[in-house]
Amino acid sequence: MGPERPGQTRGDGRRPPLPPQSVYILDRLRGAGGTAVSGEELSRQLGVSRNVVWRCVDALRERGYRIASAPHRGYQLEAAPDTPFPWEVGPLLRTRHFGRTYRFLDATDSTNRVVAEFAHRGAPEGLLVVADSQSAGRGRMSRKWFSPPGCNLHFSLLLRPRTPARRVPQAALITAVALARAVEELLPEVPVAVKWPNDLFVAGRKAAGVLCEMEAEPDVVRRLIIGVGINVNVPQGEFPSEFATSATSLRAAAGRAVSRTAVLASFLNHFEPAWEEWLEQGLAPFRAEWRRLSLLEGRRIAVESGREIIRGTAMGLSPEGGLLVRTPNTGIRLVMSGDAHVTDRPGPQWAAPDATVSGEPGKGERH
Amino acid sequence: MNIEEIARIAKLMEQHELTEFLVETDEMKLNLKREKALVSAAQVLPVPAAPPPAPVPAPPAVEPQRPATRERITIDSPIVGTFYASPAPDKPPYVKEGDEVSEDTVVCIIEAMKVMNEIKAEKHGVIARVLVENAAPVEFGQPLFEIKPF
Numbered sequence: 001m002g003p004e005r006p007g008q009t010r011g012d013g014r015r016p017p018l019p020p021q022s023v024y025i026l027d028r029l030r031g032a033g034g035t036a037v038s039g040e041e042l043s044r045q046l047g048v049s050r051n052v053v054w055r056c057v058d059a060l061r062e063r064g065y066r067i068a069s070a071p072h073r074g075y076q077l078e079a080a081p082d083t084p085f086p087w088e089v090g091p092l093l094r095t096r097h098f099g100r101t102y103r104f105l106d107a108t109d110s111t112n113r114v115v116a117e118f119a120h121r122g123a124p125e126g127l128l129v130v131a132d133s134q135s136a137g138r139g140r141m142s143r144k145w146f147s148p149p150g151c152n153l154h155f156s157l158l159l160r161p162r163t164p165a166r167r168v169p170q171a172a173l174i175t176a177v178a179l180a181r182a183v184e185e186l187l188p189e190v191p192v193a194v195k196w197p198n199d200l201f202v203a204g205r206k207a208a209g210v211l212c213e214m215e216a217e218p219d220v221v222r223r224l225i226i227g228v229g230i231n232v233n234v235p236q237g238e239f240p241s242e243f244a245t246s247a248t249s250l251r252a253a254a255g256r257a258v259s260r261t262a263v264l265a266s267f268l269n270h271f272e273p274a275w276e277e278w279l280e281q282g283l284a285p286f287r288a289e290w291r292r293l294s295l296l297e298g299r300r301i302a303v304e305s306g307r308e309i310i311r312g313t314a315m316g317l318s319p320e321g322g323l324l325v326r327t328p329n330t331g332i333r334l335v336m337s338g339d340a341h342v343t344d345r346p347g348p349q350w351a352a353p354d355a356t357v358s359g360e361p362g363k364g365e366r367h
Numbered sequence: 368m369n370i371e372e373i374a375r376i377a378k379l380m381e382q383h384e385l386t387e388f389l390v391e392t393d394e395m396k397l398n399l400k401r402e403k404a405l406v407s408a409a410q411v412l413p414v415p416a417a418p419p420p421a422p423v424p425a426p427p428a429v430e431p432q433r434p435a436t437r438e439r440i441t442i443d444s445p446i447v448g449t450f451y452a453s454p455a456p457d458k459p460p461y462v463k464e465g466d467e468v469s470e471d472t473v474v475c476i477i478e479a480m481k482v483m484n485e486i487k488a489e490k491h492g493v494i495a496r497v498l499v500e501n502a503a504p505v506e507f508g509q510p511l512f513e514i515k516p517f
Contacts, residue, residue: 165445166446166447168482169448169481171482172480172481197480198481210481211481213483213484213485214482214484215487217489218443306449307502320447321480336479336504337449337481
């Protein structure tokens with residue numbers, strides 16, 4: 001299956017597309033508050049046959065909506081899936097562009113790859129591709145990401161920032177801040193942190209990872225794809241052993257199921273204004289918040305950067321967004337890439353050497 | 368010796384179809400060479416100016432010599448970051464020396480703050496030299512590859 005036009009709100013091609021009247025019917029059933037709505041009434045309001053109404057209801061059922069039907073009574077919505085369909089996320093969005101072009105896929109190898117294809121064909125800024133499950137979720141340098149279907153969020157957003165390429169790596173930080181804001185809003189009881197440059201930690205373990213890919217010349221950023229994976233509802237016990245002590249999910253941290261739809265909408269609602277603020281004002285408005293959220297701040301850390309390991313104390317962000325590390329011998333070092341981990345206190349998240357972390361884990365990560 | 372005198376010598380060389388004129392004194396050395404219609408001055412000391420080129424009836428038979436520092440054509444890093452020659456540690460590099468590349472060929476990744484920047488050749492040519500080692504830090508504008516264009 002190849003993606004068709006962006007902007008379509010349909011499935012992955014294995015199923016027939018959702019008939020346009022289905023969303024109206026879903027709204028009416030929701031509005032009925034658990035009581036039945038007659039098929040005849042729906043067919044009259046929509047100006048379609050009873051048979052079409054039946055087909056629309058069936059298309060919803062195929063997508064996981066539990067809809068009861070009884071002769072002479074009509075249709076009744078019993079349960080809705082927590083699936084980030086566009087018609088579920090759309091009404092929650094307060095954005096102007098982000099997520100306003102929306103493509104939902106049941107499954108894909110990589111949402112970043114799908115967005116890249118759309119971008120190549122001129123898709124607009126703000127295009128969002130969401131997959132219910134992702135088979136080849138990639139982390140940095142093609143590291144694997146554990147994600148069983150149906151419980152996590154995998155999505156990629158297309159941006160075309162009008163800013164020099166050299167600034168764009170800061171997008172990683174802004175993404176992490178927006179993720180933290182979204183989780184703080186939805187789960188105020190859960191401790192949230194960011195780890196430079198773009199990991200989200202909840203309750204001391206990694207819960208989300210970001211993979212940004214850009215295509216740019218020095219003066220023109222042709223595209224920036226922000227790929228995000230969030231462990232939303234994976235039960236803690238289901239992480240494979242190599243992730244067991246380093247990764248977590250929002251559900252495991254909060255002790256209750258968390259709506260993927262709500263997390264996605266909240267992230268986009270936080271991200272768009274943050275992104276615009278960053279484009280206009282740079283990192284300055286974010287640095288204090290970063291310090292507050294940063295897992296590394298003031299800690300003894302080791303950063304694997306290229307083939308070098310830099311040890312010292314994390315001193316916050318440089319104006320460019322790099323990690324400042326005060327080293328015993330060489331003064332303050334500016335680190336622009338690498339994997340950092342805390343060395344001064346072996347907490348639970350550091351207990352497993354060489355453990356890989358959901359999000360963008362793998363070789364070289366030592367959380 | 369002044370510029371008028373040099374011009375007069377050049378004129379005389381043309382009239383008499385001389386190909387070389389050398390004069391040496393304690394203060395100076397003037398060596399004028401002429402190939403067919405081309406007149407050029409070399410090693411004029413201490414006279415700094417070259418003779419004004421005589422009107423040329425025919426194009427020079429010999430290509431003017433290229434400057435010693437030939438301009439290198441390079442693919443440069445658009446950001447500060449880390450250079451990755453291959454998509455993953457266990458994968459072969461995107462390109463190696465001698466590979467033909469076109470505008471859209473991905474030649475490497477520059478990573479900064481986990482933002483991956485796929486660098487394309489942007490030119491049609493052959494990779495003449497890889498200038499950076501895998502996993503090495505690179506600066507903004509630093510040449511990554513030398514490319515021999517087609």
